[in-house]
Amino acid sequence: MKSWLTKKYGLEHLQLVEQAVPVPEPKQIVIRNRAVSLNYRDWDLLTGQYSGAHTLPLVLASDVAGEVVRVGSEVRDFIVGDRVTGLFRQHWLDGEPDAKAFASSLGGPLQGVLSEYVLLEEKGALKTPAYLSDAEASTLPIAAVTAWTALVEDGQLQPGETVLVQGTGGVSIFGLQIGKALGAKVIAISSSDAKIKRLQSLGADGSINYIATPKWDKAVLDLTNGRGVDHVIEIAGGESLQQSIQAIRTGGHIAVIGYLNNKIAPLDVTSLLWKRANVRGVTVGPRRSFERMLEFFARHEIHPVIDATYSFAETPKAFAHLGRGAFGKIVIAD
Ligand SMILES: NC(=O)c1ccc[n+]([C@@H]2O[C@H](COP(=O)([O-])OP(=O)(O)OC[C@H]3O[C@@H](n4cnc5c(N)ncnc54)[C@H](OP(=O)(O)O)[C@@H]3O)[C@@H](O)[C@H]2O)c1
Incomplete structure (x- = not known):
């Protein structure tokens, strides 16, 4: 599969590489990435200004929506074909975040989501509401x-x-x-x-x-x-x-x-x-808050504001737009 990898800080160092498709552990799923949305945090990381825990090389970005293509042997919440949206901190389910929750942030310190296939925890994914497109859903986990x-x-x-x-x-x-x-x-x-x-x-x-x-x-x-x-x-x-x-x-x-x-x-x-x-x-929020928010968004049919959509191949252009500032969200989707 293809991934956008950052080996050195700087937009010019974003690199398209070939990596192995991940294999899920018993309580994990693999999704086909259908849409990624960028956050200011990704710009901070790319340009070497982010002070939170991370090491290079790193696949950037945290927000992803897609389709389940493989489930671990103990997964009960999803089947192949389900549309899902990732949770930013894979192990932050409720209450205050602990060290394990902080260590489970996608796109630093964990590998991010700018890959064709993405590994998520079973509890680190939520079903995408039917009224939202994948591009729209990808904008939700952080912002x-x-x-x-x-x-x-x-x-x-x-x-x-x-x-x-x-x-x-x-x-x-x-x-x-x-x-x-x-x-x-x-x-x-x-x-x-x-x-x-x-x-x-x-x-x-x-x-x-x-x-x-x-x-x-x-x-x-x-x-x-x-x-x-x-x-x-x-x-x-x-x-x-x-x-x-x-x-x-x-x-x-x-x-x-x-x-x-x-x-x-x-x-x-x-x-x-x-x-x-x-x-x-504020430091984003746990899965439980995300669930309550999704119910509210669906009830009010809130559609995220997407300023621009770039193809996966155009990822560096999407980052350049992020650096200039967007009106709402920037999405990477084919
Ligand atoms: N703590 C958390 O949980 C959390 C979560 C998400 C984001 N953040 C942080 O929140 C900030 C915004 O994130 P974002 O993803 O929404 O960013 P973003 O989408 O990149 O927003 C950038 C926009 O912010 C506005 N802006 C820039 N400087 C400003 C200033 N001095 N005063 C008022 N507005 C200004 C500009 O809009 P105009 O041109 O319209 O002024 C700019 O286009 C970042 O620092 C990010 O790291 C924190």
Whole structure:
């Protein structure tokens, strides 16, 4: 089978190689990869900036959907031909993650999914809902589960509350879609007016261009009559975290997810305590959260927003697009 392998950091070092098709252990399955979606994490890894555990050579990418082609002797949940979607952390089933869960992340430290055939744990795969294509399903394991954890599992978002999403990447667009489906108001910030138009067509109730309005936290307060938002999807880190504290209502919830600006965030501690803000780190979510999210997505017929689809042969082009930033998700599917 063909795999895209990274032996050295850098887009120019992505290499198409021939590897053996994996053979399942008793509680594992092998799937024919039908679609992979990329995450910012994959770019971080490819460019040598990712600080989490991994070693090269590594097949990158974590999110995959496909069709079961072989099952281990003790597998009961699947039969050959089932459509499935992978779980990012193969051994994180519920509760808080332990070392075993972290060690089971696809695409670092485990080998990733940019191969024609992919080995998954039986419990590390979920049946793909019939209403979703494989390309759509492949976008869910990291970005959608992260937004779901932030707003629903941790945030307990209620109808009528207000959510702030930052930028138009995978996590934020899912945050917008989940927020709207739950009856929340969503304010979005983006670097581009053209993207803001697209955000409005997806239902954003308020929008701010953070390049034209660098003090976007003040603009958020203006849009909420000085009260502030109930939830923030904080994907930028750095100085943005302080701005999120300014933009949150007293007692509101900030889900700290990303670090597109900076991993280090300067903070005025007094602003945090006066706001009594709940600042909670997110690291995707377990299988149980993914299951609850799939039920919710199916009930609301939520279709992921896919910016572009590349063929398996065009994988380096897909990564280049990821590096430029996508509106929603980038998919690799033939
Ligand atoms: N903790 C977790 O569980 C978890 C899970 C998934 C992702 N993440 C992290 O979350 C971040 C986003 O991931 P993603 O996969 O959604 O990324 P992505 O799809 O690559 O999103 C990139 C988009 O983010 C926006 N952006 C960039 N810099 C920004 C800034 N300073 N302020 C506001 N928006 C900014 C841009 O949109 P505009 O041009 O519209 O501004 C850009 O197109 C990354 O740091 C990633 O590592 C963490």
